[in-house]
Amino acid sequence: MKTKDLPLLTSPLHGGALNQAINKYKNDKNPVPEKQWLDLSTGINPNGWSVPTIPASVYNRLPENDDGLIEAAQAYYQVSDILPVAGSQEAIQLLPEIFQRYGLLSENPRIGIISPCYAEHEFQWQKHQFTIIHLSSDSVDEMIDTLDVLVLINPNNPTGELIDKAVIKQWQVRLADHQAYLIIDEAFMDSTPQKSVLSVPDYEHRIVLRSVGKFFGLAGVRCGFVVATQKILSLLKYHQGPWSVSGPTRWVVTKALRDKAWIDDNKKYLQSASVRLENLLQHYLMHEHPQRLLAGTLLFKTLFLENAECLYEQLEKRGVLVRLLDNKKGLRFGLPASENQWQRLESVLDCI
Numbered sequence: 210m211k212t213k214d215l216p217l218l219t220s221p222l223h224g225g226a227l228n229q230a231i232n233k234y235k236n237d238k239n240p241v242p243e244k245q246w247l248d249l250s251t252g253i254n255p256n257g258w259s260v261p262t263i264p265a266s267v268y269n270r271l272p273e274n275d276d277g278l279i280e281a282a283q284a285y286y287q288v289s290d291i292l293p294v295a296g297s298q299e300a301i302q303l304l305p306e307i308f309q310r311y312g313l314l315s316e317n318p319r320i321g322i323i324s325p326c327y328a329e330h331e332f333q334w335q336k337h338q339f340t341i342i343h344l345s346s347d348s349v350d351e352m353i354d355t356l357d358v359l360v361l362i363n364p365n366n367p368t369g370e371l372i373d374k375a376v377i378k379q380w381q382v383r384l385a386d387h388q389a390y391l392i393i394d395e396a397f398m399d400s401t402p403q404k405s406v407l408s409v410p411d412y413e414h415r416i417v418l419r420s421v422g423k424f425f426g427l428a429g430v431r432c433g434f435v436v437a438t439q440k441i442l443s444l445l446k447y448h449q450g451p452w453s454v455s456g457p458t459r460w461v462v463t464k465a466l467r468d469k470a471w472i473d474d475n476k477k478y479l480q481s482a483s484v485r486l487e488n489l490l491q492h493y494l495m496h497e498h499p500q501r502l503l504a505g506t507l508l509f510k511t512l513f514l515e516n517a518e519c520l521y522e523q524l525e526k527r528g529v530l531v532r533l534l535d536n537k538k539g540l541r542f543g544l545p546a547s548e549n550q551w552q553r554l555e556s557v558l559d560c561i
């Protein structure tokens with residue numbers, strides 16, 4: 210195929226594109242000053258773990274696997290078999306390739322995904338031409354015996370749905386009965402570790418993804434973890450290659466995972482910030498619209514409404530960037546970072 214004949218490929222959209230939003234309005238008559246913009250378009254903790262000065266040697270040396278990161282992760286997640294990855298996104302990208310290449314699935318595999326959810330899961334399986342079945346948590350029981358892989362995000366982004374780990378365990382057993390796999394993305398689970406499937410130490414046919422981007426607010430360091438059987442972890446490691454997680458990242462994440470006092474304080478902070486956001490949205494956006502629904506996790510709230518695009522634009526024009534759901538039926542709001550930002554959000558909501 211000639212270069213000019215190559216198809217134009219598009220990838221899923223993500224939150225966090227603040228510069229793009231600012232540029233879109235910069236030629237307006239009275240553009241919102243750059244400093245006043247609020248980026249609420251991600252579910253990242255706006256007051257994440259604060260990174261101390263990193264020693265120069267950490268930048269200068271190659272990363273080493275026995276630097277303490279694995280032990281810190283084993284202690285934090287309370288597991289033994291764990292692999293650091295360059296964000297859980299790296300595992301989301303590698304898993305379909307590995308399943309395909311090593312023939313881990315039946316001949317015409319069907320990948321069930323509880324949807325809507327973080328779009329990268331479906332996108333990466335589709336890249337490898339797998340058949341995708343969209344499911345709701347209610348339709349899993351009916352379909353599970355026909356699936357080769359079941360993918361779910363718990364709690365879900367953007368719906369906030371949290372599935373009980375006892376239910377997930379039953380699904381895992383049914384999938385394992387016909388050699389099928391369960392992939393659970395727990396990127397938003399850190400505030401509620403007691404709800405994590407990791408407390409059920411059964412790795413067979415189960416792959417759990419964790420992220421340090423959300424609760425720890427360390428999205429930029431690109432680090433996450435996979436908990437699975439040694440067989441799956443070694444395939445991931447082989448395909449990831451050496452030094453996938455950088456030295457500075459390993460240094461930062463080791464310290465963050467071991468910072469018990471910060472972790473405990475952060476849970477309390479997120480709890481109260483989440484209630485404040487919920488109250489604010491209820492007051493300004495739901496009071497006169499009882500048919501609208503609000504759901505979410507401690508790190509974000511999703512407002513389900515008709516005509517979400519209209520409200521999205523009203524907010525954006527006033528310098529508040531939120532995430533319009535791909536199906537345009539809702540808006541996801543992240544947490545403001547400071548008292549100033551809370552006030553600013555409130556004043557914008559008040560004039561809509």
Ligand SMILES: Cc1ncc(COP(=O)(O)O)c(C=O)c1O
Nearest residue numbers: 296297298327366396420422433
């Ligand atoms: C549900 C979910 N899983 C995984 C990711 C990827 O996170 P990371 O690669 O930063 O660990 C995201 C990012 O938004 C997400 O929302």
